[in-house]
Amino acid sequence: MENMLDSITDGFYALNKNWEVTFMNRAAEQALCCTREEVMGKNLWDFFPRSREGRFYQEYERAMNERVSVHFEECYAPLGVWGSMNVYPTKDGIVVYFVDITEQKKIQEKIYNDGQNLRAIINNTRDLIWSVDRQSQIITGNQAFWDRVKKLTDKNEDEVTNADFVEERLKVFFESYERAFTDEAFSLVREREIEGKKVYEELNFNPIRDLHDVVIGVNCLVRDITESQEHLHKIEDQNKRLREIAWIQSHRVRVPVASILGLVQLCDLNDSPNAEIISKLKISAEQLDKVIMEITGLTDDLI
Template sequence: MLDLNSIRPFLEASPNAYLIMWADKPHYTMVEASTAFYEIAGSSASQIIGNSVFDGFSAQGGEHNEKGVRVLKDCLDRALLLKKKQRCSLQRYDLPTDQGYEVRFWTYEISPLINDEGEVCYLLQHVVDVTGSVLSEAEEKSFDPLIDAYPDAVGSLDLKGNFLSANLAMLNLTECSREDLLRRSFVPFIAPEDFGRAFSGFQKALLGEMAKFETNFISTQGSRYVASCTCMPIKINQDIIGVHLIARNITNLRNAERQLEHYHQRMASIIESIRDGFFAMDRNAVVEYWNREAEHLLKMSSEEVIGQSLWHVLPKGLSTKFYASQQRAVNERISIRYEEFSAVSQVWLEVSIFPSPNGLSVYFKDITERMAAERALEESEKRFKALVQNGSDVISIIDRKGTYLYMSPSSMATLGVGPEFWVGRNVMEFVHPDDAERIRGMLHASYTNKQLHIQPFRFKRNGEEYRWIETVITDMSDDPAVGGLVSNTQDVTERVEYIQAIEDQNKRLREIAFIQSHIVRAPLMRIKGLADLICNYEEDAGQVKMMLGLMNEAVEELDNVIQDIVGKTDNL
């Protein structure tokens, strides 16, 4: 039997950690240990000596300790069976503390101690605590110059959540120096309301799974961010020794999303307030939006339509024409506008289709009143056109300088030439020289008078003869549809000539009256005077004869006058 007393001084003086166990499988009772072993194991001799190694180092503390105990048992059994040294390169076994368990990593060798009979009487375990080097390796493994330049915040955490490394973006996010951040827990950087979610993600990574979560992140200076975080396990030889924490500052993104949501709400409010019907659909014709006016005009609620294919829900009265217009808008990337009567709502609709990157936007409105007004206007225009084209009056539009802008077709009958002759020519070219000054004055007066009545003046017809015309000018320069002076002209030649004939007749009648009152009276007075003399003069017959001759002359004069009057009356 090997004498333990002979090796006890060696164990006490050795800086290495040794443990001697009896080869009493399956207990492997611990019988001696070096001072260094007690130190790294955090135990005393009373807790070690005389106890099974599996009582002193139980499987409690989690799956890592359970695995550590299994590996230790296998090494002990193989060393006992094979009588050869067994080595465990790296094994995690956490030691209990007042706060729980402390992560520890070990390597060890188990050497069988053989007696003179060739039997294994003891097993010697040489244990090395490699926790420091393993964590340092993990820290070095997690740090890379490329990671330091990575725009997202990247750090490595130990199994307690303390920072082992951090890149520049993480330092900026936490507003810490590297020295201040290392060995600090990640927990104070998490907003209290988000701690449960963040710690759950950390725990999930410790179990070997990747975890993603969003949290409000608070820096050491009190700055608050919204961070999208990812936790991934750090593994060495399939053992999880820490957690990678990757955090992306998405504050601006979330603010932009809130602004976009506010914008969408505002746009929805605007769309709902407009009087046009509106709906939007994606590239597959699935309805994405349907406002209240669309519900009213097409008699379908948004609940019935949104999320459905438009072709399954669109009223049949619209499908054919709308489908063709929609296809053209999509294929040619152009806006389409058309009008059609809706049999569903019994109204006329004006439909406008606009292509967008994601589909189509469609606006439509009730134009029934407008269509009725347009039809009424069309009928009115037809009546007006008939009056203008078939009436005897000549309708024209001139500017203030007298240039013709429009001439009605009736100019052919009244003025001898068609409308194309007049447009672009000036009215003064055709006015009689004796009337020109008066007409210029009337054109000038149109600046201050809304309507002018121009008395008859002479106007050249067909470039040859002058005709008398009468015109009423109305200023419609402010009307965009007219933009000039509207002239309504009549040929009054017959009326003017008739008036002139009456005036000539009246002149002759006045002359007859003058003759009757003056010229006829003179010979009559002479005849009357001679008659009186003859009656009162009886002595001289020759004198009487002379007086009768004078009377005869007066009678002839009177006869001539009467003949002249008769001649004048013949022309009346």
């Protein structure tokens, strides 16, 4: 029996009615960082004084006194070891069979923390983020998305179905799902009117693939780009006005300046009583012509 219990990879030990250890296998020695010689005949709670913390004492005592089998998971804090504990009553006391699940707990904790971090990231935005499966059923969404759903349907996360999205203006989403199911990632801009004001939204759709690279769903994101679109329209309007100014500079303003220069050339400065004035007029006209040409050169790309 001892050889068999020593050959298993999970921990095993036995206690008598005085809580003294009567047997411990090698796996239990390794998990609890002790030897059977050190612990045999010793009171478990004295040898591992902090083992009274958590659920160990409570569950062991229940198995001992009520003669029932119990199962629980607990961590022995001094060693940082998690065990999946199975306790069985025997004629002389109880036996404990446990599996070291420390690595599993670490993985579970990492998955949980990663999930919490991801939720914090996707909820820390006003963008709507959600995903759907191949049947266009919603898998998950961030808080901003569910707030929008509540506003549209007056239903909570666990109540809403595809039947609640039948409005014509939502048709674009179901059409986009089908497009993304063909393994295409794309984005588009939607313009709509809310309470008399134009609103622009950028819609992004990306396929979700499984381990075999098969598309199993779609990740979606809607971002309000009204402010940036309004800024873009403002820039376009300014560019239009600059083009008009450039055209006026190169056509309408330069023509009279050229005429002035031509007339000045016709004047005989030697015979004119205003020779000095005409000379200065010529210089000023040439300077003005040069400025106009510089402005026209700077705005050539806008015309």
